[in-house]
Amino acid sequence: MALNNRQWVIAARPTNRMLLDGDFTWTQAEARAPGDGEVLLRTLYLSFDPSQKGQMENVGGYAAPLHVGDVMRSGGLAEVVESNDPSLKPGDKVSGSVGWQEYPTMRARDVQKLADDELLVENLGALGGTGMTAYFGLSKLGKPFPGDTVVITGAAGATGSVAGQIARIAGCRVIGIAGGPEKCAWLTEELGFDAAVDYKSENVGKAVRALAPKGIDVLWDNVGGEQLNDLLAQISLYARVVICGGISRYAAEEMPAGPQNYFNLVFKRATMHGLLVLDYLAEFPMARARIAEWIREGRISTRADIQEGLENAPKTLIRLFTGANIGKQLLKV
Ligand SMILES: NC(=O)c1ccc[n+]([C@@H]2O[C@H](COP(=O)([O-])OP(=O)(O)OC[C@H]3O[C@@H](n4cnc5c(N)ncnc54)[C@H](OP(=O)(O)O)[C@@H]3O)[C@@H](O)[C@H]2O)c1
Numbered sequence: 001m002a003l004n005n006r007q008w009v010i011a012a013r014p015t016n017r018m019l020l021d022g023d024f025t026w027t028q029a030e031a032r033a034p035g036d037g038e039v040l041l042r043t044l045y046l047s048f049d050p051s052q053k054g055q056m057e058n059v060g061g062y063a064a065p066l067h068v069g070d071v072m073r074s075g076g077l078a079e080v081v082e083s084n085d086p087s088l089k090p091g092d093k094v095s096g097s098v099g100w101q102e103y104p105t106m107r108a109r110d111v112q113k114l115a116d117d118e119l120l121v122e123n124l125g126a127l128g129g130t131g132m133t134a135y136f137g138l139s140k141l142g143k144p145f146p147g148d149t150v151v152i153t154g155a156a157g158a159t160g161s162v163a164g165q166i167a168r169i170a171g172c173r174v175i176g177i178a179g180g181p182e183k184c185a186w187l188t189e190e191l192g193f194d195a196a197v198d199y200k201s202e203n204v205g206k207a208v209r210a211l212a213p214k215g216i217d218v219l220w221d222n223v224g225g226e227q228l229n230d231l232l233a234q235i236s237l238y239a240r241v242v243i244c245g246g247i248s249r250y251a252a253e254e255m256p257a258g259p260q261n262y263f264n265l266v267f268k269r270a271t272m273h274g275l276l277v278l279d280y281l282a283e284f285p286m287a288r289a290r291i292a293e294w295i296r297e298g299r300i301s302t303r304a305d306i307q308e309g310l311e312n313a314p315k316t317l318i319r320l321f322t323g324a325n326i327g328k329q330l331l332k333v
Pocket of ligand 1: 048049050051129130133154155156157158159160177178179180183222223243244245246247248249275276277278319320321322323324325326327328329
């Protein structure tokens with residue numbers, strides 16, 4: 001019997017504006033029977049990432065183009081329902097680019113088989129794209145030394161929270177910038193950040209100057225705009241600035257002028273480096289094993305914000321841009 005595959009397709013491009021519910025159409029199709037080398041999957045969890053908005057706009061060029069009418073692209077976790085490939089059998093758990101749909105049919109070689117253990121859902125967070133971003137952005141570009149002061153914007157999100165904890169493991173002093181007292185308390189009380197600044201109620205420049213009078217050695221930026229500019233004024237000699245994201249720009253009508261304080265890179269002989277996690281794909285297995293060990297040892301804590309129901313996927317993506325999520329944003333299908 002053919003399965004009813006409920007899904008969300010793209011209805012509009014959200015360029016130079018905030019995402020809207022109406023950018024997606026709720027529809028259904030018959031699930032496609034798997035061909036040779038393919039598997040029919042049932043989606044269990046979806047991962048939500050700010051870059052999905054950029055992919056709908058086709059900015060960046062590092063992801064294949066998306067078009068109006070396409071099923072919305074998304075990473076997720078799924079269970080094999082039917083398999084036409086010897087590497088997978090019904091019941092196996094996999095991760096892959098399943099999209100916003102209940103029953104995707106995919107090539108077996110495009111999904112990754114996962115251990116069905118207590119860390120299964122972490123494969124979309126600390127053991128998935130955001131954890132890999134934190135690990136490689138910090139180790140390859142941030143290059144933290146014990147005793148360094150590390151400042152992280154967007155610190156209470158999926159990437160920032162893991163990056164901060166890895167910097168702590170590396171022996172650094174870590175200051176997180178996040179929106180609201182609940183997020184700041186989570187950073188200092190549960191994740192071991194040395195300090196947190198609530199950018200919604202405090203002046204970031206002033207607060208960080210008081211917390212790090214000798215300057216910032218590693219600046220990890222997820223936000224861009226005013227926060228990046230204020231913090232560039234406070235980098236120390238030979239600082240490493242890692243540009244991971246710029247979420248304050250993603251829904252802006254017009255791009256802001258470049259950061260006025262960029263010239264401090266010259267005075268401080270500092271580097272500012274753009275990060276793209278896909279550059280390190282070949283090394284993901286090593287980083288996954290390492291982060292899994294840190295989670296098991298209790299040295300890295302994670303938190304997922306789990307919404308429910310595929311029908312709520314558009315609203316769940318919007319949560320990232322309103323700051324409603326703490327930790328990794330997921331949806332249980
Ligand atoms: N370069 C790469 O390879 C790579 C890979 C993964 C992710 N990223 C980037 O890393 C960043 C974090 O991604 P994530 O998946 O971990 O998301 P996330 O941090 O879990 O969620 C996004 C967070 O951004 C903050 N935010 C939203 N709008 C903002 C604004 N206008 N100004 C300041 N903060 C705002 C919100 O936190 P507050 O409540 O604290 O504002 C929100 O919770 C994004 O910029 C993303 O594009 C880059």
